Amino acid sequence: MPRPTPPTDDVLAIRRAIGDRIRRVREHHNLSQVDVCGRSGIDVASYSRIEQGHASPKLDTLIRIALAIDVPVADLVRE
Template structure:
């Protein structure tokens, strides 16, 4: 399967223009070149995960929104066989989108964190709030320097603008369900 660079580029262009930004302004916000923005938007290059993360932070949208097409349906059903798995920033974390997030105020997803401690994992932060519940395993959650452990059945809530990261110190995949709000 090939990376959908044309669709991702169109989506980034749409989000940039809907916020009234020029490609030069977005490039400056994201810390990448204007020519890179142009190449991405025209589907000429496949952006790295780091570049997608910078763009999502600069546009204040979740990375998931780059992989969705606009839909006019008021009710959206996400079928189990049709969910989209997106890997983001860290190679041992996968996100399965359970709801549309494009242009929405909230995202709903399943997060699977493979075992292993990675103290070099980047801290994440973005506009909004998030909460999650552990279905299987446990997670070490660092939020603004404070460490919290959540186990199966536990839930957590925090302000997403605070620097945070997740680690699975167990020996099996940690599986959780998350809801995240956005500001558009």
């Protein structure tokens, strides 16, 4: 199986921006990472990596996060 191509700098920048948006909305709703993880069923370490931009969530995970923080998915990925 071929190795995946590493993400480009622009992809990494957008990934970090999405993580920042998730964090800002979470904090706006006065939720901790543990709160969001409890609501979404995502483990804290994985969620933290998503917020920091170190990991790319699958679409289903992004949907679960959006539902947990009560925001449309589109608001998280809008540039």
